[in-house]
Amino acid sequence: MDSFVSSFLQHFNMVTFLVFLLLYSYQFIYMLVAFKSKRDKKYLPKDARLNKYAVIIAARNEELVIGELIKSIRKQNYPQEYVDIFVIADNCTDKTADVAKRVGAIVRERFNNHKIGKGYALDFMFKIINNEFSSKKYDGYFIFDADNLLDENYILNMNQTFNQGYQVVTSYRNSKNFDQNWITAGYALWFLHEAEYLNLPRMKLNASCAVSGTGFLVHSDIIKKNGGWIHHLLTEDIEFSIFQILNGVKIGYCSEAVFYDEQPVTFKHSWHQRLRWAKGFYQVLSNYGKDLMRCIFNRKHNSFSCFDMTMTIMPAMILTNFSILVNGLFYIAVLIGIFEKESIGDTTLLMLQSIGMYYSIMLFMALMTTITEWNRIHCAGWKKIVYSFTFPFFMMTYIPISIVALFKEVEWKQIPHTVVKSIDEVQ
Structure with a gap:
């Protein structure tokens, strides 16, 4: 371990790890808060106010699954x-429109x-509601994907959190095909x-939560x-x-409101979806990074939440890609003989140690997560354990995805949804 390459990489990787530790140490506090919240659950007084809601579902060729989502909405313990x-x-x-109409939805x-994209579809429907249904005077809008399913108390529980004064509320995202393979379980x-x-510790610490897709x-x-x-x-x-956090809106979270969605099954579909996510994070960083950094030091804004969101979209990808680049270049240099050959073994060992630490x-x-959420994960016990050990490999696949996303033009691509289950079958 006394070669230049080994010594340099050893120190470089240690510094990188310490930077990660420094930037994300606050999430250890999140962990403690989450444990305490799970142990000492305190329920807020119930607010009986009933709000009027519009549920908006953006769907593209979802004839197989959209009917079950609408049925689960119609089974809600809410008027x-x-x-x-x-x-x-x-x-x-396909027949998405016909299926949705048949089970009672207003379809356009x-x-x-x-x-192309979900955002444009949502805006299309919001304009229709404003023009054709303005007399309804909705208090809020639920946003779902067509493959989702709702627990019967979902809207009731979300309504309680909404009544606490939150203008945006997100919920507990479970999966209806956790047990299908290591990819679906990874998601x-x-x-x-x-x-x-x-999101739970953010809520408990009076910070802003973040919306996750649907x-x-x-x-x-x-x-x-x-x-x-x-x-x-x-x-x-x-x-x-x-955007909401920068404009002073605090996003709430309702742990009791549970919905289920379908995860991609094949690595090809997973690659396309997560490539879009990675590219999207770079876009958000480019568009909002400066404002987030500026608001971290402005107490009039959600300064801690701005820091939290900055950590969400920036350092992990940048540091990981930079670390891989440096380690990879030095390793290639050793292999082709730019540095002494005896460094190969030490350099390989250091890289394996880094991978082992990440794993x-x-x-x-x-x-x-598996242990604390055990009763809310609907699959065989042995699969829960096995997929915990494959989870790190799933997360490691983000590394090449985030690198490719730096250079590749990415467009929205549909992920097929084929898991046709009712909410009763899932639970």
């Missing part, structure tokens, strides 16, 4: 006269091959971790103020979250 369901059949070539079809474990070890509620005043849905980057959810951290995260 149905306070809930209307709107479906945007967005550039559909949209055909636009230039403005599911991350979403469970995100819900209970990021399953959230937005106050009608926000939509009215913005003139519709104005977020059209590849990751419109994190863009929406950051251990991800495994701890997976086991912690």
Whole structure:
């Protein structure tokens, strides 16, 4: 270990690790807060006010699954006269519109091959509601994807959090195909971790939470103020979250409101989806990075939440890619003989140690999440354990994805949803 390359990489990797530790040490506090919250759950007084909601579902060729989502909405323990369901059949070539109409949704079809993406579909429907259904006077809008399913008390629980004064509320994201393979389980474990070890402690610490793709509620005043849905980057959810935080809106989280969605099954589909996410994070960083950094030091804004969101979109990807670049270049240099040959073994060992450290951290995260959420994960016990050990490999695949996303033009691509289950079958 006394060669130049080994010594340099050893110190470089240690410094990189310490920077990571420094930037993300606050999430250890999140972890402690989450444990305490789970042990000492305190329920707030119930607010009996009933709000009127519009449920908006953006769907593209979702004839297989959209019917079960609408049925789960119709089975809610919430007065149905306070809930209307709107479906945007967005550039559909199947029977999505017919299925949605048949089970009681208000359906509008949209055909636009230039403005492609969920954000444009949402804005299309918000404008229709404003023009055709303004007399309904909705208090808020639920946003779902067509593959989602809702627990029967979902809207009731979200309504309670909404009544606490939050203008945006996100919820507990579970999965209806956790047990299908290591890819679906990888997604599911991350979403469970995100819900209970990021959003729950944020809520308890009076910081802002973050929306994760689907399953959230937005106050009608926000939509009215913005003139519709104005977020059209590849990751419109994190863009929406950051935009709200920068404008002083605190996003709430309801752990009791559980919904289920379907995760991609094949690595090809997973690659395309996460490539879009990675590219979207870079877009958000480019568009909002400066404002976030500036607001960290402005107490009039949600300064801690701005720091939290900055950590969400920036350092992990940048430091990881930089670390891989440096380690990879030195390793290649050793292999081709620029440095002494005896450095190969030491350099390989250092790289394996770095991978082992990353694996251990991800495994701890997976086991912690699996154990604490055990009863809410619907699959065989042995699969829960096995998929905890494959979770780090799933997370490692983000590394090449984030690198490719730096250089590749990325467009929205549909992920097929084929898991047709009712909410009763999932639970």
